[in-house]
Amino acid sequence: MLIDLSGKTALVTGSTEGIGFGIAQGLAQAGATVIVNGRTQAKVDAAVEKLGSKARGVAADLGNVEGHDALVAAVPNADIIVSNLGIFQPADFFDVDDATWDRHWQVNVMAGVRLARAYLPGMAANGWGRLLLLSSESAFNVPVEMIHYGVSKTADVALARGLAKRMAGTGVTVNSVLPGPTLSEGVEAMLEDERAKTGKPIDEVAAAFVQTHRPSSIIRRAATVEEVANLVVYLASPLASATTGAAMRVDGGVLDTL
Numbered sequence: 666m667l668i669d670l671s672g673k674t675a676l677v678t679g680s681t682e683g684i685g686f687g688i689a690q691g692l693a694q695a696g697a698t699v700i701v702n703g704r705t706q707a708k709v710d711a712a713v714e715k716l717g718s719k720a721r722g723v724a725a726d727l728g729n730v731e732g733h734d735a736l737v738a739a740v741p742n743a744d745i746i747v748s749n750l751g752i753f754q755p756a757d758f759f760d761v762d763d764a765t766w767d768r769h770w771q772v773n774v775m776a777g778v779r780l781a782r783a784y785l786p787g788m789a790a791n792g793w794g795r796l797l798l799l800s801s802e803s804a805f806n807v808p809v810e811m812i813h814y815g816v817s818k819t820a821d822v823a824l825a826r827g828l829a830k831r832m833a834g835t836g837v838t839v840n841s842v843l844p845g846p847t848l849s850e851g852v853e854a855m856l857e858d859e860r861a862k863t864g865k866p867i868d869e870v871a872a873a874f875v876q877t878h879r880p881s882s883i884i885r886r887a888a889t890v891e892e893v894a895n896l897v898v899y900l901a902s903p904l905a906s907a908t909t910g911a912a913m914r915v916d917g918g919v920l921d922t923l
Contacts, residue, residue: 668902671696675901676736676743676784678727678776679750681708683849684799686715687890688747691898693719700740702727702750727776728768737783744791745901746784748777748821749799753814753851766813773817774824781828785837794837795901798825802845802916806879822912829910838909840900845916846875848887875917883918 670692680689681703693699693716701712701722709722723739726732727750752772754765777798788794800821807815825841832839846852848871853860860870871887896915899905914920 666904668695668898668904670745670898670902673697673744674700674740674742675745675747676700676702676740676780677747677749678702678780680747681705681712683851684844684847684890684893685747685749686712687894688749688897689716689720691891691894692745692747692901693717695898695902697745697901700743702736704732727779728772730779733776733779733783742787743784744788744793745795745797746780747797747799747897747901748780750776751799751801751818753811755810756813757810758812761813769813769817770820773814774820777821777824781824781839785828785832785839788837789832789835792836793903794835795905796825796828796837796839797897797900798822798839798841799897800825800841800843800912802843802879802914802919804841804843804912805920805922825912826910832909838900838905840905840909840911840913842893842897842900843912843914843916843920844888844893845882845914845919846871846879846887847890847893849890852887879917879919881919881921882916886917888915888917 675692675697677689679685680701689699699720703709704726706724709724713720713722725736798821801818803815804818804822822841829839856870875882
């Protein structure tokens with residue numbers, strides 16, 4: 666199986682590190698011209714330098730309309746959109762105020778809504794396109810310690826399904842991707858105190874976290890960003906032309922359902 670994205674332009678949001686950077690790297694290796702996005706110019710520049718000549722970057726905060734408008738002005742057209750930008754903040758439901766709910770909704774949901782409105786019509790006009798929304802296994806396995814996050818990720822799955830039906834017959838596919846616990850920089854930071862306390866390697870600390878907090882995991886460890894990126898690159902390719910409206914799991918088997 667050869668994935669060739671030569672001649673395609675791919676925009677990956679929240680892609681200066683973590684899963685987003687892994688996706689950008691995978692798309693670039695498949696031949697796509699990749700646009701990296703992050704909030705700060707310094708981090709965008711560093712990511713572009715790592716990716717090489719197949720990449721360029723746009724610094725913009727997509728958690729607000731102004732940042733979205735700046736991105737679209739800089740990148741008016743794209744063949745592949747990966748709405749990866751997302752935030753999470755563990756907190757008890759009764760301690761989470763409206764501002765926190767709204768921030769998660771704006772970043773995790775509305776950023777994808779705005780990207781869809783901006784780019785899907787152009788894809789339809791071209792007769793080909795890919796929109797991928799990064800959700801989470803938390804969309805179905807809503808974590809009690811982050812109910813606000815789980816609700817936003819459930820919305821991403823519903824958004825992708827609805828948009829797929831809206832784009833029926835256009836040659837444009839829309840899917841959501843559901844990673845499980847993944848050893849990104851954000852998760853490493855979350856586990857740093859435990860790593861420092863135990864002195865164990867971060868992958869062992871992450872595996873212990875998965876086995877404690879996601880005991881239904883079949884792989885019994887955190888996934889790598891590359892493992893998540895591999896699925897996204899496939900779904901972004903012409904080879905996935907019959908897959909649309911799907912919630913594609915790369916969760917290590919955490920979701921205990923058929």
